[in-house]
Amino acid sequence: MIITDVKSYTECFIQLANVLDLDENRMTYHSMRVAALAYKMAMNLNSPNLLEIFWAGLLHDIGAFGYNDFTISTADSISIIEKEKIYKHTLKSSFIISHELPGEVYKVADFVKSHHEKYDGGGFPEGLSGNEIPICSQIIKIADDFDAALRIIPEVSKDGIYNMFRENIDCEYSSEMVSLLIETMEKEDYFGQIEFGAQVPIITNAILNSLPEYKMFLGTDLLEKITTVFADIIDAKHEETLGHSSRVAAYSQHMAEVLRINAKDVMKVKLAGFMHDIGKSAVPRTILNKTDNLSPYELYIVKGHPVLTMDILRRMSVFNDIVEIAGYHHERLNGSGYPSGLPAENIPFLARIVMVADVYDAMTSGRRYQKFISREDSIDYLKSQKNILFDADAVEALIEVSSRELKNLAAAKKPERASD
Ligand SMILES: [Fe+2]
Ligand SMILES: [Fe+2]
Numbered sequence: 225m226i227i228t229d230v231k232s233y234t235e236c237f238i239q240l241a242n243v244l245d246l247d248e249n250r251m252t253y254h255s256m257r258v259a260a261l262a263y264k265m266a267m268n269l270n271s272p273n274l275l276e277i278f279w280a281g282l283l284h285d286i287g288a289f290g291y292n293d294f295t296i297s298t299a300d301s302i303s304i305i306e307k308e309k310i311y312k313h314t315l316k317s318s319f320i321i322s323h324e325l326p327g328e329v330y331k332v333a334d335f336v337k338s339h340h341e342k343y344d345g346g347g348f349p350e351g352l353s354g355n356e357i358p359i360c361s362q363i364i365k366i367a368d369d370f371d372a373a374l375r376i377i378p379e380v381s382k383d384g385i386y387n388m389f390r391e392n393i394d395c396e397y398s399s400e401m402v403s404l405l406i407e408t409m410e411k412e413d414y415f416g417q418i419e420f421g422a423q424v425p426i427i428t429n430a431i432l433n434s435l436p437e438y439k440m441f442l443g444t445d446l447l448e449k450i451t452t453v454f455a456d457i458i459d460a461k462h463e464e465t466l467g468h469s470s471r472v473a474a475y476s477q478h479m480a481e482v483l484r485i486n487a488k489d490v491m492k493v494k495l496a497g498f499m500h501d502i503g504k505s506a507v508p509r510t511i512l513n514k515t516d517n518l519s520p521y522e523l524y525i526v527k528g529h530p531v532l533t534m535d536i537l538r539r540m541s542v543f544n545d546i547v548e549i550a551g552y553h554h555e556r557l558n559g560s561g562y563p564s565g566l567p568a569e570n571i572p573f574l575a576r577i578v579m580v581a582d583v584y585d586a587m588t589s590g591r592r593y594q595k596f597i598s599r600e601d602s603i604d605y606l607k608s609q610k611n612i613l614f615d616a617d618a619v620e621a622l623i624e625v626s627s628r629e630l631k632n633l634a635a636a637k638k639p640e641r642a643s644d
């Protein structure tokens with residue numbers, strides 16, 4: 225059993241929202257703005273579900289990773305196939321929240337499921353109407369649409385936005401919900417505060433720091449479950465890296481066991497394996513998918529991903545002790561790596577394990593910019609770089625582990641998501 229506090233738990237959801245919104249198909253700070261606005265509206269309503277509404281705002285579109293958020297906001301103008309996929313994101317989001325994330329967040333699955341229902345019954349996925357739609361879902365919906373209105377209609381005035389919502393009373397929203405939105409915006413000029421994107425993470429952080437002290441009891445698999453969801457998001461970004469993070473996690477874990485490292489550190493390298501590439505969420509697909517050589521600028525973007533990985537991990541207290549283990553996977557013992565070109569003495573042993581696991585999987589899984597290399601050739605290469613680029617013990621451990629057909633083990637099929 226792990227005891228954590230509500231802030232550390234919620235920090236993970238803020239970073240899940242951040243990783244989703246960093247994708248180039250998405251809108252930066254969308255999930256965070258929806259959460260911040262929904263939270264304020266719930267406060268004005270004296271809702272007993274403040275925390276749940278904040279979580280629901282952060283995670284409402286988690287099932288839509290990889291989709292284009294613009295199409296989510298303009299669902300009326302797209303093809304039936306696309307529409308079907310978009311309808312399902314509500315179900316997929318609520319499935320991830322109820323079945324894949326650990327702890328009490330399952331309580332918000334139904335609020336999230338109904339965040340695209342319309343007051344007149346014309347929404348999805350169930351066509352609920354009026355009071356059948358949970359109040360929390362109605363709040364998320366109007367906050368979601370407010371964020372879209374701010375971005376999609378350029379230079380629209382505050383009154384223009386308010387009128388747009390007023391015109392949709394009784395079809396999209398109840399009149400109470402529209403009044404609540406406008407009241408919330410007008411109180412202490414919240415509109416002015418939340419209008420600018422750069423303010424949104426600051427507001428979100430202030431909400432995080434105002435959360436009541438509250439201890440939570442969670443299973444020991446808390447961190448593993450969260451990292452698996454992060455890994456799914458990043459691996460889905462790039463079809464050829466599908467399963468990469470979970471394989472790196474499995475290789476790292478088994479290498480650490482071969483090296484007879486204590487159980488706590490085995491868990492650290494496993495989690496670092498899942499998380500090492502989360503910084504790639506901000507690298508555009510055009511660069512990840514490019515077959516030609518990268519331009520100096522593109523290379524600069526790619527080489528920045530470990531820095532972002534570390535930045536995201538630092539923002540979650542529960543992951544503070546794996547920042548370097550995950551973030552140094554492109555450093556090399558002779559100082560030729562990136563982002564910092566660290567010398568060997570500054571690269572901890574656990575980071576050296578993840579480094580070798582990452583290189584081996586990149587070579588043996590074959591990517592566009594790097595052809596598939598057989599296990600034997602990959603091992604020959606790693607051996608040739610012992611004590612030059614890679615740690616000798618880590619290479620030996622990888623050799624032992626790779627003979628066990630771990631690839632199949634790591635890629636073992638997970639139970640399918642209800643709405644996949
Ligand atoms: Fe949505
Ligand atoms: Fe949304």
Ligand SMILES: [Fe+2]
Pocket residue numbers: 468472500501582
């Ligand atoms: Fe990687």
